[in-house]
Amino acid sequence: AEYMGFISTENIGEKPDEPFVFLMDAAMLGVGVGFDTEGAGKLVVKEPKQPAEKHVIEDTREGWVTSVSVLLQSFFKPNMHAVEFDYSKVRPAGQLLKTFGGVSSGPQPLINLHQQLSSILQKSKDSPISVTVIVDIMNLIGKCVVAGNVRRTAEIAFGDAESSEFLDLKNYEANPQRADYGWTSNNSVFARIGMDYKKASERIQINGEPGFAWLNNMQAFSRMKGRADFRDQRVKGGNPCLEQSLESSELCCLVETFPFHHDDLEDYKLTLRSAFMYAKTVTLITVHWPATREVMYRNRRIGCSVSGIAQFITNRSLHTLQQWLEEGYLELVQQDRMLSELWAIPRSVKLTSVKPSGTISLLAGATPGIHFPESRFYIRRIRMNKTFPLLNKLRKAGYTVEPAVGSEDSTVVVEVPVDVGNGIRGVADVSMWEQLALAAFMQRHWADNQVSATITFDPALEGKHIEHALQYYQYQLKGISFLPRHDYGAFPQMPYEQINEERYNAEVAKLSSLPRQASELLPRTHSSILRSTEEQNLTTHKMEDAFCDGDACERKSRLQASS
Numbered sequence: 001a002e003y004m005g006f007i008s009t010e011n012i013g014e015k016p017d018e019p020f021v022f023l024m025d026a027a028m029l030g031v032g033v034g035f036d037t038e039g040a041g042k043l044v045v046k047e048p049k050q051p052a053e054k055h056v057i058e059d060t061r062e063g064w065v066t067s068v069s070v071l072l073q074s075f076f077k078p079n080m081h082a083v084e085f086d087y088s089k090v091r092p093a094g095q096l097l098k099t100f101g102g103v104s105s106g107p108q109p110l111i112n113l114h115q116q117l118s119s120i121l122q123k124s125k126d127s128p129i130s131v132t133v134i135v136d137i138m139n140l141i142g143k144c145v146v147a148g149n150v151r152r153t154a155e156i157a158f159g160d161a162e163s164s165e166f167l168d169l170k171n172y173e174a175n176p177q178r179a180d181y182g183w184t185s186n187n188s189v190f191a192r193i194g195m196d197y198k199k200a201s202e203r204i205q206i207n208g209e210p211g212f213a214w215l216n217n218m219q220a221f222s223r224m225k226g227r228a229d230f231r232d233q234r235v236k237g238g239n240p241c242l243e244q245s246l247e248s249s250e251l252c253c254l255v256e257t258f259p260f261h262h263d264d265l266e267d268y269k270l271t272l273r274s275a276f277m278y279a280k281t282v283t284l285i286t287v288h289w290p291a292t293r294e295v296m297y298r299n300r301r302i303g304c305s306v307s308g309i310a311q312f313i314t315n316r317s318l319h320t321l322q323q324w325l326e327e328g329y330l331e332l333v334q335q336d337r338m339l340s341e342l343w344a345i346p347r348s349v350k351l352t353s354v355k356p357s358g359t360i361s362l363l364a365g366a367t368p369g370i371h372f373p374e375s376r377f378y379i380r381r382i383r384m385n386k387t388f389p390l391l392n393k394l395r396k397a398g399y400t401v402e403p404a405v406g407s408e409d410s411t412v413v414v415e416v417p418v419d420v421g422n423g424i425r426g427v428a429d430v431s432m433w434e435q436l437a438l439a440a441f442m443q444r445h446w447a448d449n450q451v452s453a454t455i456t457f458d459p460a461l462e463g464k465h466i467e468h469a470l471q472y473y474q475y476q477l478k479g480i481s482f483l484p485r486h487d488y489g490a491f492p493q494m495p496y497e498q499i500n501e502e503r504y505n506a507e508v509a510k511l512s513s514l515p516r517q518a519s520e521l522l523p524r525t526h527s528s529i530l531r532s533t534e535e536q537n538l539t540t541h542k543m544e545d546a547f548c549d550g551d552a553c554e555r556k557s558r559l560q561a562s563s
Contacts, residue, residue, distance in 0.1 A: 002254040003031045004239030004303075005292075006246035009039030009134055016043055016076035017069050020137050022249065022289065023155070025065045027145040031251065032154035032240040035138055036190075037166060040131045045124040048074040048082035056086040057110070063089075064110055068141065071114055075121040085114060094387075103387040105147060105410060113144040116181075131165045132175075135185070142184035147410040154240035155185035158213060161195060170209055183406050183491075186240060188481065190215050193474050201467040204482045205459050207491070211481030212470065213238060218245040218478045222350065222448035223329070224440075231349055242479040243353040243452035244303050249291040252301040252449075253282045256355060258366045260308040260315070265324050269331045275304055276335045280348070300346055303353035303449050304332060308366030309442070310373065314424050318441070325445040353449035354442050358495070367424065370438055370453055374496040375426035377504040380416045381495050398510040405492045413493050417507035426498070428485065432457040436469055440476040450478040459484045 005026050009019045023033045057067045067085060074080040093106030120136050135157050142155045159166030169187055172179040188211035189200060200210055219235045220228035235245040244252045255275045262268040283300045287293055312321050332351045340347040357368035362380065367373055383404055384391060394414055395401050404411035427435075432455055439453040457463060466482060473480065499507075 003029075003251050004033075004241070004244055004246070004254060005031050005251045006034040006237045006239060006248060008036050008236045008248035010036070010042075010236075010248075012039030012129070012134075013042040017072040020072055020141060021065055021069045023138055024068055024141045024145065025061070025289075026251075027142060027153035027155075028061045028065065030153060032156075034156040034158065034237050034239050034242075034246065035134075036158040036237050037131045037134050037160070037163075039129065040134060041128045043076060043129050045075050045121055045127055045129055045133070046078060046080070047122070047125040048080055050082055052082035052084040054084050054086055056088070057090055057107075059089045059091055067110065068113065068117070071117055072121075072137075075125070085111075087111065103385075109144045109147040109410070112147075113140055116140050131159060131163060132169065135159075135166075135169055135187075136178070136181070139178075139181045139184045143181045143407070146184070147407055156211075156238070156240040156242065157185045157187045158237050159187065159189055159210075161189035161191055161200060161210075163189075167200065167203060167210060170207065180406065186211060186481070188213050188242065188479070191470075191474065192216070197467040197470040201463075201470065204466055205463040205484055208454075208481065208483040211242065211479065213242060213479045214474060214477065217474075218450070221478070223352075223445070224443045224476055224478070238450065238479065241356050241452040242450055242481070243305065243355050243447070244301065244449045245350065245478070246301070247295050247299070249289060250295045250299065250301065251287065251292055252303055253279045254303040254305060254353065254355060255279045256305045256307055256357060256360055256364075258308045258361075258364050259306055259321075259324055259328075260312040260366065261364070265327060268324060268328065272304065272328055272331050273335055276302070276332050276351075277339065279304060280336070280339050280343075283348070284343070284345070298346060299350075300340075300348040301350050301449070302348050303355070304351055305353050305355040305357070305369070306442075306446065307355070307357045307361040307364070307369050309354075309370045309438070310367040310424055322441075322445050325442075329446060329448075350449045353447050354451040354453070356452040356454065362418075367420065370442055370451065372425055372427040372430050372435075373418075373420045375428065375498040376420055376422070376424070377499050377501055378418050378420075379497040379499055379507070380418050381493055381497070382414045382416065383411055384414055386410055386412050397512050400507075402493075415507075417499070417504050417511075419504060427456050428458075428498070432462045432465065432469065436473050436477075436480070439480060440473060443477055453480060455480060455482045456485050457482060459486070 007019045007022045019035060023035060026033050055070050057063050071083050074083050087107040090107040091104045093104055095104045097104055117140060120133060124133050138155060142153060145153050168174045170182050187209050191212040191214050193216060219233050220230055222229050222231055232245050234247045236248045238244055238246055246252060255278060257271055257275050259268050279302045329352060336348050336351060354369050361368040391401060400415040401412050404413045435455045439451045442451045
């Protein structure tokens, strides 16, 4: 199961640092977080008073988050003193993180964050906080979290569809300073039914952004079968992959199933029951944010997802899929009614979604979500912390490992050659219109939350049709994103890159076998970590580590390539 979240900035005038603190705290726990820019103009950035007051940073997750809160409050609240940080308690780089494994980054990522936030806010003093400053703060926090150790998180920023300022955030000719951290979020607009899609569609043809979220559809519809039920009117946004509608401060629980791996529908229903029981059980867990507890306990929102859809359609037909989805959904409704009554808790406001998936589907031997593979042969790139113990073994086994663009000091990208086998069409053989139709099909027959889909298109042949396609599909979808297919790729280090059979064979020929025993790959106990890292002369740290290193949020498929 995975947790995803969303936080609104609309009340930033009353609680100025709260949205940013929530995002950092959640991100350091491996939670991907969406946020909006509704707070723009609702507070004036102030210049902190001198002399500066000293703040000692504790070597915990809470310590890092509190330091950012203190810094932001010094610029957001009146009569606050500037802050001088003491980093002496933060363990040096290279020391082991005792509880969760991995190696400390030291204080440098946090130092960089403090310096960059201070610089941005100093330049904005005596001015209302802008869309750009809100997104800058969130993006810089995301970069710090990813650089901080072995955590993986994701962000999505939502803005006004008519805001040129928001639309230009990833125009690095206009905003060259943002190239260093703008990659940490997907940027999507809150689209309105009937709006003019021309301006946004022209930008999409360059780099695939912005994406679109139809907030009215998210609030009004469960599955989009023509009749609104208005079950989710409090929804304010969504998670980074946009498969979940979410209220502000809400977390959701995602689970993933693979219908193509089942011989028949009854067997698949057994998996759905197990997956749903697990996800519903997770909603019983408490969290340390009071606002989040309140909304989670009320909504009990779940996203039971499906992957391997391209394989299912290829081998069993679209009509069979429609039957499985409809009967599977009814099975989940019955399970929710039964378990909610048994446990004396509210029924879940929503039950199903379609994740973009990624590594999880690859581990299961399935195509990700509703996406078709890049081609039969492709390179899959995976981001890892540069101190991850598995890396040396991957290098020795012949895998290509290179610094991650934008995070060269902390992160690397590993290339894995993949062959999905005969029969399934590559995405280049599936038109933009068919991909949109499949997303709408899943939104109608399965997802009462949302379908996360990145529609790839040929800029020369299909780019001019995007604005017209959106006019038709704005009535059938809650969210969508696009990605132009270029031979050179829209971003460096694309997570998926099409290759031919000759290159695939050459890449595979370089590879040798990895160790077969899991203990040889990634030791998890404290003592075994010590044994496996003696050659690196690493020492332990006696302080308990409060950080989380879980990869709870897979970064979105092709659209988030440069993340």
